[in-house]
Amino acid sequence: MSKKFFHYSTNKEVEQYLSELTLKCGFRHKTLLINAIFNGEVLTVQSGDLTLHNNQSALFAPNAQQLLDLDTQLRVLLPDTYPVDFDISQYQTIEDKVAAAEQLTVRNKQFLPTYLHILQELLLVFDFEIAQPQIQQLSEDDEFVKAHQEKVKALAQSNSAKSKRRISVSNKFRFEKTMTQFRTKPLNKAQEEALSVVNIAKLQLKDIALSTPVKTTLLQDFDRAKQRLTATQTSPSQLDKLLFLLSKAKFQRLTITEQNKKIIMTLTKELAELNQHIKACHQAQNEAGLKTKQKVIEIVELEQLLRQSVVRTSFAIDAFI
Numbered sequence: 673m674s675k676k677f678f679h680y681s682t683n684k685e686v687e688q689y690l691s692e693l694t695l696k697c698g699f700r701h702k703t704l705l706i707n708a709i710f711n712g713e714v715l716t717v718q719s720g721d722l723t724l725h726n727n728q729s730a731l732f733a734p735n736a737q738q739l740l741d742l743d744t745q746l747r748v749l750l751p752d753t754y755p756v757d758f759d760i761s762q763y764q765t766i767e768d769k770v771a772a773a774e775q776l777t778v779r780n781k782q783f784l785p786t787y788l789h790i791l792q793e794l795l796l797v798f799d800f801e802i803a804q805p806q807i808q809q810l811s812e813d814d815e816f817v818k819a820h821q822e823k824v825k826a827l828a829q830s831n832s833a834k835s836k837r838r839i840s841v842s843n844k845f846r847f848e849k850t851m852t853q854f855r856t857k858p859l860n861k862a863q864e865e866a867l868s869v870v871n872i873a874k875l876q877l878k879d880i881a882l883s884t885p886v887k888t889t890l891l892q893d894f895d896r897a898k899q900r901l902t903a904t905q906t907s908p909s910q911l912d913k914l915l916f917l918l919s920k921a922k923f924q925r926l927t928i929t930e931q932n933k934k935i936i937m938t939l940t941k942e943l944a945e946l947n948q949h950i951k952a953c954h955q956a957q958n959e960a961g962l963k964t965k966q967k968v969i970e971i972v973e974l975e976q977l978l979r980q981s982v983v984r985t986s987f988a989i990d991a992f993i
Contacts, residue, residue, distance in 0.1 A: 676841040678706070680910035683767075683832035689823055706914070707842040710850050714922045717816055722926060725936050726803035728943060729795040734790055735950050739978065742953060743784040746971045749964065752781045760786045766793055769985045776976050778844050794985050802992060803936055805926035817923055824919045828912070854913050876920075935992050939985060946981045949974055 691703050697715045699705045708715060758776060763769045769790050776783045810817050841847045874891065908916065928936070953974040957967055 676847065677838040677845050678710070678841055678847070678910065678914075679836065679838045680914055681834040682837050682911055683830055683834050685830050685832055686827050686911065686915070687837070689827060693820075697876060703839055706839050709914075709917050709921055710841065711843055711846045712850065714924050716807075716924050719811070719924045719925060719927070722805065722928065724803070724805065726799045726805070728803065728940070729792060729799050730942065732791070732795055732947075733949050736792065737976075738950050738954050739784060739900070742950075742957065742971050742974065745957065746778075746968060746975075747781060750779060750968055750972070752779055756780055758782045758783070758786070760789050766790060766986060767990060769793075769984060773979075778972050784908055784978070787978050791982050791985065792977070794982070794989055797989055797993070798939055798985075801849060801940075802932055803928075805928050808925045808927045810923040810925055814923070814924075820921075821919060821922070823879070823941050824915055828915050834911075846877060850917065851913070854908060931992075938988055942981055942985055942988075946977065949977050 688700075690705065693715075694705045696704045696717055697705060697708075698718045699708070707717075735948060756775060758772070758780070760769055760773070760782070765770050769786075773786050773790065812818070880970075888979070953970045956962055956970045962970075
């Protein structure tokens with residue numbers, strides 16, 4: 673299937689603004705931006721101060737594996753002398769799981785898998801319900817939208833030297849549907865009659881004894897009326913089409929509330945500290961001069977820190993939700 677292209681004559685100012693908008697809306701290339709406009713997509717304005725943290729579950733996965741490896745070493749040296757019949761899957765809510773896990777000690781083989789399970793559930797809640805940015809639709813009163821409209825209006829008035837460009841169309845169906853609004857439309861009977869009256873009036877005006885200023889004013893009025901009647905008969909230029917679509921573009925912004933930012937800061941700090949302890953413990957296991965007993969103590973203390981971290985994280989998320 674042959675490619676379809678949108679050919680248009682443009683100028684430096686238009687191309688510069690399209691490049692700026694490409695960056696502001698997070699597109700890799702100007703072609704992607706223009707195709708999004710053709711497709712009627714809502715453009716997402718990037719926020720420079722928005723740092724995303726909604727991937728903590730994935731980021732913690734390597735650390736979780738290190739904990740499992742350390743726990744495997746621990747089980748060899750610290751037997752489960754008081755085993756308990758415990759299955760975390762019997763509990764439904766995170767709150768119930770945290771409460772039930774209190775019966776476990778580090779000696780129990782279910783201890784680490786249980787608290788890792790709870791932490792991973794907490795991180796999923798964090799990623800999707802707390803750290804996930806919310807979409808805010810931008811109204812016409814938004815400063816960005818107002819500035820955009822003013823810019824497009826100014827570009828439409830520009831008389832700078834033009835050069836030819838072409839854009840590869842990604843969705844022919846959506847493109848054709850969008851472009852139908854620019855097709856010329858025939859005049860209806862009433863419009864034809866009105867246009868005829870205007871043309872006759874202009875001819876008759878020449879023979880009427882009026883002052884030049886009055887005639888000039890009347891002729892201008894007739895010309896404006898004729899332009900309004902024949903507006904649908906003149907197809908706009910390709911650049912005018914693009915600028916018109918650009919002026920009608922809808923925008924949105926990804927935001928995170930101040931309340932969410934506070935809990936994000938708290939929990940990412942909690943995770944960072946836990947990760948440091950995991951790293952330190954892992955390094956300690958490779959120290960040749962460290963006795964086996966001390967290595968066991970290091971792992972036990974780390975798993976106890978994990979429990980404390982899970983309880984604090986659970987409390988913080990529960991208070992938020």
